[in-house]
Amino acid sequence: MHFSIPDTQEVTDGSGSTYTSFNIHINGVFHCTARFSLLYSFHDQLKKEFGANSLPPFPPKKVVSQKLWAKKWNLKRYYFLVFSVSQEAAIANSDVFNSFLLTAQQETQKEQPENVSLDIYLMNGHKISVNIISTDQTEDVLETVASQIDLPDDFVYYFGLYLVKKEGEAETSIVRKLQDFESPSISLKSANVKGVHRIVLRKSYWDASFDDELLANKVAMNLLYVQAVSDIERQWVLVTKDQKEHLKSLQQKGSKREFLRLARTLKHYGYIQFHSCTVDYPQPHTRVIIAAGNKELNFRIFVKPDSLKEAVFKITRIRCWRITTTVDDNSDNPDSSMLELSFEYLIAKDTLQWVTIQSEQAILMSMCLQGMVEELIMKKQGKKIKKPSDRVRRGKKSFARENSIPSGLVQSPSSEKEEKTHLPVTTRHLNKTVSKMQDLKLGKGRGAQNGDSVTNTAFEDAIGDDDL
Incomplete structure (x- = not known):
């Protein structure tokens, strides 16, 4: 977070x-x-x-x-x-x-609880309208959607709600996964000033082997199928000409299960792809297309305008990562800042190297890294994806000093600057323990500075000699 x-x-x-x-x-x-x-x-x-x-x-x-x-x-x-x-x-x-x-x-947002209809979409544009309370949190809305489409409780949290932005006639991009500390209805209303955002239901796990548990259920299988077809059409999943013909044949036969089994063998199946951006690997100002999935960040590096080469960064070899905001020292424009995601990577035995990505989607990349790490640790500990029955449901808490929320909470910043990202800036990267984190110093100056680091808890335990 x-x-x-x-x-x-x-x-x-x-x-x-x-x-x-x-x-x-x-x-x-x-x-x-x-x-x-x-x-x-x-x-x-x-x-x-x-x-x-x-x-x-x-x-x-x-x-x-x-x-x-x-x-x-x-x-x-x-x-x-x-x-x-x-x-x-x-x-x-x-x-x-x-x-x-x-x-x-x-x-x-001065939002009073009221009955509303909220539209939730699949990646193919199919709309599911659900009746909710406007202040319902994300997990409540997800469970309502699952109930309406008859998705079994065992599979509800294999899926998540994502805020998606339309960027052209047929192009969309994932903005972020909605979290349980927010109301999807309020968040959509806040983001949707220009009417280009919608909430989409997508699977929320990274390990494709989880597909096996869903294929036996018709509703869950259909959700996977719709997403796979969409991701292939938008070229998030890479296919050869022969594979494309085979997939088309399976679609025509209505063989969804076989379609998914073939899709799982394709490159970047289940990945999230990001906009083209700039990295400092293998050299500064390198243009790449990055995709996240299968316990890795995948770089497709432009060596020539029509030629790409691949670099793969496994999450188990990322020691830590951080988000920073850089500001051009020579610019007086407050909107000239750029987001960066930097990660420290075990490039060879006993050799760590920082790799920096400049992208407006840096935070989404970071959240993808965190999600893959958490899933890896969950599987290693023998835990399962939670069910609705695992949630602890309590009454609404009061946080005001006098048992009431203070009046005077105001609206969000102006809509024109609403999507502008601001992040904390500090002068040193953080180590693993909280006691060391408390040594943070306040950053000074307007140039590029290091941000708070997230330690990868999968790094030390997951790497063996054969990984190096």
């Missing part, structure tokens, strides 16, 4: 008092705004749930410098540490965590 507080607003409440509200961005997009007391109340709830020793100290309201940027930075550092701890302590999946962010999103 990527968290930032890029800016603040001055808000006047119902009594005429003015206070500072912090704009919170999660995974690259504006999520909510909250005042300091609400954030502190959230910290109190986390302490009650997980114990004070499981959390870093909360930054004091009055900082030594008395400057707002220092307070803002302390909050950034605190939440980065919380999210880092959550990878092991399951804070991010807790009811406290999700309820806070969901409630804050609802209050920020």
Whole structure:
């Protein structure tokens, strides 16, 4: 999870008092705004749930410098540490965590619970309209969709809801996977100012062997089939001329199961492909097409305008990765920043090398890496994909200091800048333990700087001598 507080607003409440509200961005997009007391109340709830020793100290309201940027930075550092701890302590999946962010999103957008119809699409454009409460969280909506199409409970969480953006007559791109701390209805309304976004149902796992468990069920198989056909048509899955003819023949016969079995053998089946971007591998300013899947990042490198070569980076050999924002020192344009995803890769035995990708989809790439790592660890531990019955359902929590959400939460930043990504900037990359993370220093200057690193928990345990 990527968290930032890029800016603040001055808000006047119902009594005429003015206070500072912090704009919170999660995974690259504006999520909510909250005042300091609400954030502190959230910290109190986390302490009650997980114990004070499981959390870093909360930054004091009055900082030594008395400057707002220092307070803002302390909050950034605190939440980065919380999210880092959550990878092991399951804070991010807790009811406290999700309820806070969901409630804050609802209050920020001034959304009152009401019955609404929400359209969910398949990759082929087929529409499923479901009746929900406007403030329902993502997992509630996913379960409602599954119930409406008769997808068995065992298979509900093999799929996920994704925010997708239309970019041309027939072109779409995945923006991000919707998380349980948000309401799909609110998130779609917030993103859809220009009417180019929709919510799509796609499978949410990376290991193609999970397909075997779904092929015996007609509904699950049909969902896989629709996605496979779409991904092949949009050339996310690479096929030869002979393979394409064979697939076409199976389609004409209505042999969906055989179609999927053949599709699974094709290059980049089950991958997510990103827009063309720039990397510094094998040399600076190299143009590539990147795809994520099958426990790897796959680079197709443009050696000539019509010639590509391949480079593969296995996730088990990525020691850590980080997201940064770079700003041109010579530019006065505040929108001249560029997102970068950098990862430290075991290029050879005892040899680590940083590889940097410049892409507007850097956060989505990072989330794909995280998803593949988590799935790899899940399988190694012998765990299964969860079912609806595994969810712990509790009543709505209150996070205000006086048992009410403070008034004065305001609307998101203007629609014209809504998709602009802001990320925290620091001056050193982070090591594995939280105690080391607490040594972070505030970044200075406007040039490229290192961001908070995510340690890959699959790195040390998953690599053997035969991998090198």
